[in-house]
Amino acid sequence: MSATEPALVQPKATIGYIDHIKVLLTVLVIMHHACVTYGAPGGWYYSEKSTFIGAVLPMTIFVSVNQAFFMGFFFFLSALFVPSSYNKKGPVKFVSDRLIRLGIPLVFYSLILSPFVSYLVYYFAQGNHITYAQYLGCYDNWIEFGVLWFVAALLVFTMAYAVYRVIAKNEQALVKLPALKRIILFAAIIGLVSFAVRTVFPVGWVLKPLGFQPGHFAQYIAMFALGIIASNNKWLGNTTYAMGKRAKTIVIWVIAIGFPLFFVARTLLKFPVEWFSSGFHWQQLWYAVWEQVVGFCMVTALLCIGKERWNKSSVFLGKLSRATFAVYIFHPLVLVALSMLLRAWTVDPGLKALVVAPLGVGLSFLLGLALVRIPGVNRVL
Numbered sequence: 001m002s003a004t005e006p007a008l009v010q011p012k013a014t015i016g017y018i019d020h021i022k023v024l025l026t027v028l029v030i031m032h033h034a035c036v037t038y039g040a041p042g043g044w045y046y047s048e049k050s051t052f053i054g055a056v057l058p059m060t061i062f063v064s065v066n067q068a069f070f071m072g073f074f075f076f077l078s079a080l081f082v083p084s085s086y087n088k089k090g091p092v093k094f095v096s097d098r099l100i101r102l103g104i105p106l107v108f109y110s111l112i113l114s115p116f117v118s119y120l121v122y123y124f125a126q127g128n129h130i131t132y133a134q135y136l137g138c139y140d141n142w143i144e145f146g147v148l149w150f151v152a153a154l155l156v157f158t159m160a161y162a163v164y165r166v167i168a169k170n171e172q173a174l175v176k177l178p179a180l181k182r183i184i185l186f187a188a189i190i191g192l193v194s195f196a197v198r199t200v201f202p203v204g205w206v207l208k209p210l211g212f213q214p215g216h217f218a219q220y221i222a223m224f225a226l227g228i229i230a231s232n233n234k235w236l237g238n239t240t241y242a243m244g245k246r247a248k249t250i251v252i253w254v255i256a257i258g259f260p261l262f263f264v265a266r267t268l269l270k271f272p273v274e275w276f277s278s279g280f281h282w283q284q285l286w287y288a289v290w291e292q293v294v295g296f297c298m299v300t301a302l303l304c305i306g307k308e309r310w311n312k313s314s315v316f317l318g319k320l321s322r323a324t325f326a327v328y329i330f331h332p333l334v335l336v337a338l339s340m341l342l343r344a345w346t347v348d349p350g351l352k353a354l355v356v357a358p359l360g361v362g363l364s365f366l367l368g369l370a371l372v373r374i375p376g377v378n379r380v381l
Helices: 012-038 053-080 082-125 132-137 146-168 180-200 214-232 241-268 282-309 315-322 324-341 349-371
Strands: none
Touching: 012 053, 012 282, 012 315, 012 324, 012 349, 053 082, 053 146, 053 214, 053 241, 053 282, 053 349, 082 132, 082 146, 082 214, 082 324, 146 214, 146 324, 180 214, 180 241, 180 282, 214 282, 241 282, 315 324, 315 349, 324 349
């Protein structure tokens, strides 16, 4: 491959499904955080956890399956277009463009958006009725990337790629699209690595102030690297619908068998929940491998099936795809604002999740669509 040849040499029309998958993943992110707000495990700006098992259980299953693949998938999709961008722009312009495109949102979120979202919770949920100026006067969490930990990690990964390209002198490894068996084997290996990392850094342990959770980074690094390799070797053009259907079947069975077994282990055998996410426990190894098999097979299924079934041109989905970065940045503001508006509603938080999740999706995309129409702003978003 020459230095000027785009790595992903497929016409835009033939990879339209990638845009559709980006929309789907962004919707899942919003719904994920709505579920974390109202019952699923995890941290968020505001929590109002349900104790009703009929609400907590499905939300927990939903966020667990999401966590298995959706952020790793974002890294894979982002990496797909990195080689062609580097080849076209060269190292200096590539690095400067990435610093602008990713750095400006990081600064904006940390210095402006995150303090304001935190203030909403401080004022309305915690009952501290002071002005925003007074709140900022005692605010000391100025480096807070929140959900933009992903952007910070992506910036680190792309800078590492730029350094690699300078050192490697444009030499690219030729790798064939792996068969599904090899993908599952690789997933299991990443599960073993995740297990090792989580014995030191449990799931939920956060590297401040970056917001990185090392317990999940084995998959993120692997997915980004695979995205680079996939781009250089045109894997998307070689995927098949049959491969996607097999991967989908595996996902269904692994989830259908796995969750009942986890439930039995947790409730009947009384294994502590911490044993599944930290420490040198076989339960932690079990969950880590399960998670990665689900994640890699889910990504494979969505790519292969999407190429066959979702590759139709859509003006509407194209506009939504254009706004996904803006939606990702601003959805915490929308979700927290909705949660504050519904605080006084005296129903189980699980019911609030059913309202906040779809409203959060719709309003976040409306806001994102408006933002990408603003001159100047649309150069970053």
